[in-house]
Amino acid sequence: MNADAAPLRYAILGSGAVGGLYGAMLARSGCEVHFLLHSDYDHVVANGMKIDSVQGDFILESPHVHASVDSMPVCDVVIIALKSTRNALLDDWLPKLVADDGVVLTLQNGLDVEADVRRTVPAGRVLGGCCFLCSNKVGPGHIHHLDYGRIAFGAYQETDVDAIVAETMGKRIEADMQNAGIDANWSDDLAKTRWRKLMWNIPFNGLSVVLDASTDQIIGSEPGRALANRLITEVHAGAAACGVEIDSKAIRATMEHTETMVPYDSSMRLDFLAKRPMEVEAIFGNPLRAIGDRASEIAPSVCMLYEQLAFYNETICQSA
Numbered sequence: 001m002n003a004d005a006a007p008l009r010y011a012i013l014g015s016g017a018v019g020g021l022y023g024a025m026l027a028r029s030g031c032e033v034h035f036l037l038h039s040d041y042d043h044v045v046a047n048g049m050k051i052d053s054v055q056g057d058f059i060l061e062s063p064h065v066h067a068s069v070d071s072m073p074v075c076d077v078v079i080i081a082l083k084s085t086r087n088a089l090l091d092d093w094l095p096k097l098v099a100d101d102g103v104v105l106t107l108q109n110g111l112d113v114e115a116d117v118r119r120t121v122p123a124g125r126v127l128g129g130c131c132f133l134c135s136n137k138v139g140p141g142h143i144h145h146l147d148y149g150r151i152a153f154g155a156y157q158e159t160d161v162d163a164i165v166a167e168t169m170g171k172r173i174e175a176d177m178q179n180a181g182i183d184a185n186w187s188d189d190l191a192k193t194r195w196r197k198l199m200w201n202i203p204f205n206g207l208s209v210v211l212d213a214s215t216d217q218i219i220g221s222e223p224g225r226a227l228a229n230r231l232i233t234e235v236h237a238g239a240a241a242c243g244v245e246i247d248s249k250a251i252r253a254t255m256e257h258t259e260t261m262v263p264y265d266s267s268m269r270l271d272f273l274a275k276r277p278m279e280v281e282a283i284f285g286n287p288l289r290a291i292g293d294r295a296s297e298i299a300p301s302v303c304m305l306y307e308q309l310a311f312y313n314e315t316i317c318q319s320a
Helices: 019-028 041-047 084-097 160-179 190-210 215-219 222-241 249-260 267-273 280-298 300-319
Strands: 009-013 032-036 049-053 058-060 064-066 075-080 098-106 126-139 142-155 184-186
Touching (some): 009 019, 009 084, 019 032, 019 049, 019 058, 019 075, 019 126, 019 160, 041 064, 075 084, 084 280, 126 160, 126 190, 142 190, 160 184, 190 222, 190 267, 190 280, 215 222, 215 249, 222 249, 222 280, 222 300, 267 300, 280 300
Parallel strands (some): 009 032, 009 075, 075 098
Antiparallel strands (some): 049 058
């Protein structure tokens, strides 16, 4: 890594529970960070960003905030923390924001969400990451970080050359994040990282909606535990069917981590309760399509949950 390289400039698209937290931590550490805001813009201009965190509360005074991408500078790293349901916006936004030698880091739930970025960003310049995080936006410019906080990210690559280009920038981002107090780690296997996260996201996001329950209610109920364990096991098998081998110990570890997690409402449940479109396709549809024709055999419970959530999503979109 070139120690004389100019500091990286960051853009945050989606300044909520994920982007707001990590962006504020980067800015607090001294990085130049530009936030895209909409309804929160006037409040944050007047009051700054407030972070309540298990790692220590702070207020980010006078952050670089923008009401439109048109006022944002070209950036070396564009972090996407929008819900994947809004990815159609990226076709217009990214060409305006990404420097010629810059990268895009997609911190979104689901599988193959990076494909939406690749429509406008060249190979070797697209990174994907998973956030193992309990965080909610609780008010304008106000984030409550309850638990965890790890990011695992890696290259969305087509060739070995692309991977080298991505890793060079990825290691610089990793260093910036770690310096900011973020538990960020580079991964050489993005597919494995994403499937590992799906082992939590599919059961606990999906069940939180159809059971109308928080994580502690699901894990504290014998029927809820049985359903969650079955879904985790099916996702593990689905990963294997896609050539992604994950240690079977991860099934039990997923349950154990949820047992010790603070009571938490998943992002999908919060969207459902607010009558916002849910990330059903990214979290459920894309993995099932990746498994292919054997999806109903390998992951029957996941398929049923997907159909239930798709029905709810259709109802939400029709009433919008």
